[in-house]
Amino acid sequence: MKKGIIFDLDGVIVFTDKFHYQAWKEMADELGVYFDEVINNRLRGVSRMDSLEIILERYDGTLSQEEKEALAEKKNTIYRKLLGTMTPEDVTEEVRDTLRKLRKNGCKLAIGSSSKNAKYILERVELTDYFDAISDGTNITRSKPDPEVFLKAAEFIGEAPEDCMVVEDAYAGIDAAKAGNMTAVGIGDASGYEKTDYPIQTFAELLRL
Ligand code: B16
Numbered sequence: 001m002k003k004g005i006i007f008d009l010d011g012v013i014v015f016t017d018k019f020h021y022q023a024w025k026e027m028a029d030e031l032g033v034y035f036d037e038v039i040n041n042r043l044r045g046v047s048r049m050d051s052l053e054i055i056l057e058r059y060d061g062t063l064s065q066e067e068k069e070a071l072a073e074k075k076n077t078i079y080r081k082l083l084g085t086m087t088p089e090d091v092t093e094e095v096r097d098t099l100r101k102l103r104k105n106g107c108k109l110a111i112g113s114s115s116k117n118a119k120y121i122l123e124r125v126e127l128t129d130y131f132d133a134i135s136d137g138t139n140i141t142r143s144k145p146d147p148e149v150f151l152k153a154a155e156f157i158g159e160a161p162e163d164c165m166v167v168e169d170a171y172a173g174i175d176a177a178k179a180g181n182m183t184a185v186g187i188g189d190a191s192g193y194e195k196t197d198y199p200i201q202t203f204a205e206l207l208r209l
């Protein structure tokens with residue numbers, strides 16, 4: 001077991017991809033650009049502006065930076081409204097129990113998320129106090145697969161990157177962990193990725209690593 005464990009948020013602790021989908025879909029429909037769940041899958045772990053660029057691959061016109069920012073803002077307003085419906089019941093007892101046990105075993109726990117809404121999500125599901133530090137989209141300039149968000153998380157908990165492991169569901173997140181010289185644990189989609197050091201099927205399996 002490593003001294004520090006850094007958790008991706010969306011796809012590992014909570015599942016907000018349905019909200020991302022709904023919000024992007026509403027924005028895309030209004031713009032008249034095709035968007036479906038397959039494209040939505042490509043947005044996992046990707047920053048908001050990079051996600052917008054992926055959606056705009058199917059857009060014929062050209063947009064200024066200001067127009068793009070307005071679209072991203074529109075999506076975020078819809079998304080935050082949907083996040084407002086989240087409650088502590090959106091986190092499983094398995095996740096809460098595992099986090100408590102890992103901490104009791106002496107591990108330092110951090111969040112390493114691309115989302116600028118990470119702190120709001122943690123508040124909604126009442127999980128803020130389970131972590132020693134939060135590194136998110138508000139404290140980085142480069143998004144995954146760049147390791148910045150995880151390196152900051154390691155710095156916040158005072159552990160060397162090689163003493164940390166990252167738990168991720170997205171390929172870009174596993175790449176970021178490896179680029180940061182950390183051990184990569186893959187759950188969900190990332191459990192089938194060849195760069196993952198330890199694939200797991202359930203969150204509680206973390207207690208056995
Ligand atoms: P926001 P994670 C990521 O969260 C999501 O997986 C990704 O779909 C989203 O675009 C990104 O956060 C940015 O989110 O618009 O809230 O800043 O998986 O890194 O926890």
Ligand code: MG
Binds near residue numbers: 008011012044169
């Ligand atoms: Mg994720």
